[in-house]
Amino acid sequence: MKAHHAMIMALPLCLVATGTGAAERRQPRAEIFTDLLKCREISDDKGRLACYDRQVAAMDSAAQRDEVVVLDKTELNKTRRTLFGFSFPKLPFLNDGDADDKKASPQYDAMTQIEAKIAAAKSIGNGKWLITLEDGAEWMTTEAVTFxxxxxGMTIEIERASMGSFMAKIAGRPVRVKRVG
Known part of the structure; x- marks a missing residue:
């Protein structure tokens, strides 16, 4: 894995993205990571190596205690997909961004829709349905399915709609949905 694709999150909710993009530089950096980066400033080879060894051991220990999580871009995108549809405060590592974020980072890739297979569908009355996707995500229709x-096994496409709502296409027909699990 290349260093510029690595992301490190130190709980609670601190993220460090290593790279050179403007949006990445704005991300808060966890102290444990900045301490590791400071090792580069040591000119003495023996001292620099000792610093790296000490800081890598500290990061490993923190990771074992689940205080630091390291995600590459692929894992980060999987996490975004898993959480699609839930409302969260603005978290830098899940950045759905705003207009300013889009301008600042050409790598902006907010998830606006997903496509999945239906793993289970249960009628909950009045034409509404509880739909479970293959990844376990649960969505409920908020209006009656009239088709x-x-x-x-059917494909469902879910996309962000206005004012924080979501629209799904089931069998090519739109219906409003909300994430429930």
Whole structure:
């Protein structure tokens, strides 16, 4: 893994993105990571190596205690997909961004929609459905489905809509949904 694709998150909710982009430089950096970077400033080879050894051991220890999490871009995108549809405060490592973020970072890749297979579909009355996706995410229709009932194996497309809502296409037909689990 290349260093510029690595992301390090120190709990509670601190993220360090190593790279050179403007958006990445604005991210808060965990102290444990900045301490590691300071080792580069030591000119004496023996002292620099000792510093690196000490700081890497500290990071490893913190990771074992789940105080630091290291994610590459692929894992970060998987996490974003898993959390799609939930409301969170603005968290730098899940950055759905705003207009300023989009301008600042050409690598902006907010998730605006997902496509998945339906793993389970249960009628909850009044034409509404509880739909479970293959990854375990649960979505509920907030209005009656007046067309073909959702079935296991069907493709569902869910996208962000206005004012924080979500629209799904089931069998090519739109219906409002919300993430419930």
């Amino acid at each position: 073909r009932d959702p079935k296991v």
